[in-house]
Amino acid sequence: MADVAARAGVSLKTVSRVVNDAPYVQPELAERVLAAVAELGFRRNHLASSLRSGQATATIGLLIEEIANPFYATIAGTAAEIARQRDTMLIIASSEEDPVREQQLLRDLCARRVDGLLIVPAGSPGGSDHSFLRAEVELGTPAVFLDRPAGNLRADTVLLDNRGGAREGVRGLVAASHRRIAVLLDSIGVHTMRERLDGAQDALVEAGAPYDERLVRDGVRDPAAARRVVAELLERPDPPTAFFSLNNRITLGVVEELYRRRSDAALLAFDDFELARLVPYPLTVIAYDTRAMARTATELLFRRIDGDRSWPRTVTLPTELVERGLR
Amino acid sequence: MADVAARAGVSLKTVSRVVNDAPYVQPELAERVLAAVAELGFRRNHLASSLRSGQATATIGLLIEEIANPFYATIAGTAAEIARQRDTMLIIASSEEDPVREQQLLRDLCARRVDGLLIVPAGSPGGSDHSFLRAEVELGTPAVFLDRPAGNLRADTVLLDNRGGAREGVRGLVAASHRRIAVLLDSIGVHTMRERLDGAQDALVEAGAPYDERLVRDGVRDPAAARRVVAELLERPDPPTAFFSLNNRITLGVVEELYRRRSDAALLAFDDFELARLVPYPLTVIAYDTRAMARTATELLFRRIDGDRSWPRTVTLPTELVERGLR
DNA sequence: CTGAAAGCGCTAACAC
DNA sequence: GTGTTAGCGCTTTCAG
Numbered sequence: 161m162a163d164v165a166a167r168a169g170v171s172l173k174t175v176s177r178v179v180n181d182a183p184y185v186q187p188e189l190a191e192r193v194l195a196a197v198a199e200l201g202f203r204r205n206h207l208a209s210s211l212r213s214g215q216a217t218a219t220i221g222l223l224i225e226e227i228a229n230p231f232y233a234t235i236a237g238t239a240a241e242i243a244r245q246r247d248t249m250l251i252i253a254s255s256e257e258d259p260v261r262e263q264q265l266l267r268d269l270c271a272r273r274v275d276g277l278l279i280v281p282a283g284s285p286g287g288s289d290h291s292f293l294r295a296e297v298e299l300g301t302p303a304v305f306l307d308r309p310a311g312n313l314r315a316d317t318v319l320l321d322n323r324g325g326a327r328e329g330v331r332g333l334v335a336a337s338h339r340r341i342a343v344l345l346d347s348i349g350v351h352t353m354r355e356r357l358d359g360a361q362d363a364l365v366e367a368g369a370p371y372d373e374r375l376v377r378d379g380v381r382d383p384a385a386a387r388r389v390v391a392e393l394l395e396r397p398d399p400p401t402a403f404f405s406l407n408n409r410i411t412l413g414v415v416e417e418l419y420r421r422r423s424d425a426a427l428l429a430f431d432d433f434e435l436a437r438l439v440p441y442p443l444t445v446i447a448y449d450t451r452a453m454a455r456t457a458t459e460l461l462f463r464r465i466d467g468d469r470s471w472p473r474t475v476t477l478p479t480e481l482v483e484r485g486l487r
Numbered sequence: 488m489a490d491v492a493a494r495a496g497v498s499l500k501t502v503s504r505v506v507n508d509a510p511y512v513q514p515e516l517a518e519r520v521l522a523a524v525a526e527l528g529f530r531r532n533h534l535a536s537s538l539r540s541g542q543a544t545a546t547i548g549l550l551i552e553e554i555a556n557p558f559y560a561t562i563a564g565t566a567a568e569i570a571r572q573r574d575t576m577l578i579i580a581s582s583e584e585d586p587v588r589e590q591q592l593l594r595d596l597c598a599r600r601v602d603g604l605l606i607v608p609a610g611s612p613g614g615s616d617h618s619f620l621r622a623e624v625e626l627g628t629p630a631v632f633l634d635r636p637a638g639n640l641r642a643d644t645v646l647l648d649n650r651g652g653a654r655e656g657v658r659g660l661v662a663a664s665h666r667r668i669a670v671l672l673d674s675i676g677v678h679t680m681r682e683r684l685d686g687a688q689d690a691l692v693e694a695g696a697p698y699d700e701r702l703v704r705d706g707v708r709d710p711a712a713a714r715r716v717v718a719e720l721l722e723r724p725d726p727p728t729a730f731f732s733l734n735n736r737i738t739l740g741v742v743e744e745l746y747r748r749r750s751d752a753a754l755l756a757f758d759d760f761e762l763a764r765l766v767p768y769p770l771t772v773i774a775y776d777t778r779a780m781a782r783t784a785t786e787l788l789f790r791r792i793d794g795d796r797s798w799p800r801t802v803t804l805p806t807e808l809v810e811r812g813l814r
Numbered sequence: 815c816t817g818a819a820a821g822c823g824c825t826a827a828c829a830c
Numbered sequence: 831g832t833g834t835t836a837g838c839g840c841t842t843t844c845a846g
Contacts, residue, residue, distance in 0.1 A: 177832085201626075203598055205600060207600055211839065212824050233559075236555070244580075251578050252567065252578075253571075268576065271533040438765075512816085535840040537822095538823065538841090539841045821843105
């Protein structure tokens with residue numbers, strides 16, 4: 161910057177003004193500065209600038225499980241889009257469901273002085289403890305939680321109506337006279353899974369239907385496991401007449417096995433997915449608007465960054481039942 | 488840091504040493520410093536640190552079209568994973584296929600003094616001009632290009648064998664006696680699309696098959712458009728007996744229309760996709776390893792960051808033919 | 815092994 | 831309108 165100033169025959173501060181589009185600079189001087197900038201290939205150091213000016217690194221941090229997962233990719237895309245409108249960059253960090261890693265990454269993000277944090281908590285057993293963020297939040301790094309609530313921290317949170325959605329879906333099955341409904345889930349340690357299971361039970365209890373624990377299968381980690389569980393359940397003496405899959409990876413396996421067996425069991429699935437309409441099995445999907453969730457959270461975050469100090473709020477977004485699959 | 492030093496009764500520099508795990512600090516002093524750090528809730532300012540120490544922001548920039556697209560999400564995930572092993576954060580920016588925006592974002596990333604750049608060029612007509620990066624690269628910000636070549640810049644590049652893959656796939660169709668092969672593509676302006684089309688023509692020319700321009704349809708932007716084009720082509724007096732879809736969004740539409748009509752046309756498709764095995768139509772897919780591509784590029788980038796000044800190289804990764812779909 | 819001083823590149827606060 | 835001075839939080843350099 162000093163070089164530019166020398167070359168343009170002005171002071172360092174004037175260069176700073178020009179580079180930052182500050183008002184009250186003579187056009188003539190500005191032009192000379194711009195010329196010098198071009199000649200010298202000068203590029204402003206954003207780090208130094210935000211070091212001096214206190215906050216405003218024009219960067220927000222997003223902490224998720226893993227970027228490659230389409231659900232998180234959608235969240236990241238939405239957050240990036242909104243951030244872009246404010247000339248803010250997005251740093252994405254993946255916790256891979258590890259609370260220790262999550263905490264490290266969050267601390268690192270704070271050390272980089274991001275303007276705010278968007279967090280999908282790692283959902284492993286016990287959940288993560290986010291109390292260490294309290295200090296950061298008070299020091300001016302707001303945090304908004306997405307999809308899952310924070311652990312031990314009062315903060316803005318945007319959730320889906322997992323319980324309500326599951327309840328409504330299972331009510332549909334019950335109304336179609338299903339009583340033996342198998343439920344397949346990934347991990348009961350994850351908040352969303354617990355909520356969805358609770359919703360299913362709500363509907364069953366309401367209907368006075370028996371709740372058979374043997375029909376609930378936890379630990380279904382991938383499509384292959386789902387196929388095995390479906391096969392096993394269907395070979396029982398009193399097989400379920402309906403399946404409720406609590407996430408879309410499980411749904412893939414369930415569909416494949418039901419299709420293979422030309423089963424006529426009903427299928428209810430949490431999470432919509434691209435291609436759901438092309439799947440060779442009729443199913444009812446509990447869909448939601450991932451982008452709306454991410455948008456809400458990101459807007460909430462920017463409101464905080466802009467100085468909103470009101471009481472933290474929790475927003476719950478609705479789900480919707482949709483018919484999918486080829487019939 | 489000064490506060491911590493005061494509290495621990497040491498100099499500022501000693502705090503710096505302790506915080507950075509530097510050797511040659513008396514354990515006793517270190518302990519006092521750590522205690523003070525904990526009491527005061529001190530957190531090192533990463534920005535200030537890398538401002539003074541020259542480079543090493545432990546951040547790399549990734550420029551892609553859009554994060555929400557699974558292809559780019561996979562690239563981002565792989566890059567983030569490798570970066571993590573080096574305690575490096577990843578800033579992701581989306582160009583949305585706009586070369587102007589691309590350039591802005593790249594400049595901004597440089598202004599943030601990222602240690603290196605991973606770039607999937609915006610593929611719009613004419614391609615982008617990356618010559619403005621030459622200065623940055625020379626100033627020590629290495630760049631590696633992915634999936635598409637750079638415009639007017641010699642740099643490390645990792646590509647897929649688009650042409651070879653398409654050639655091999657179409658050879659298969661030709662060997663199965665197909666002569667009227669329709670080709671559907673998104674935009675001829677994108678490098679990968681041109682290469683794929685060239686590969687198809689290679690195979691046709693080899694076989695002495697007629698090349699019918701009316702069977703090549705550019706501008707098929709989404710699945711709905713693909714459906715319309717398929718419908719129209721099938722209603723011609725001499726309909727194609729095979730379809731070659733140049734990307735997976737197009738493939739979705741083609742599958743849907745062929746399935747709907749219970750057609751027996753052969754389908755060849757560039758890009759594998761999750762759920763391809765569940766698609767209700769037999770198809771041959773030209774698959775490739777996106778993660779390998781991203782891994783290769785990211786490793787190349789870190790080698791540059793570590794000081795490799797050898798001649799830029801271009802790596803081309805192979806594709807593979809795979810049978811998919813329900814038969 | 816530890817500390818004092820200088821300064822990374824920039825901007826806030828003020829004087830001119 | 832423009833320049834000067836100080837200093838953001840840290841690390842480098844070099845003296846002890």
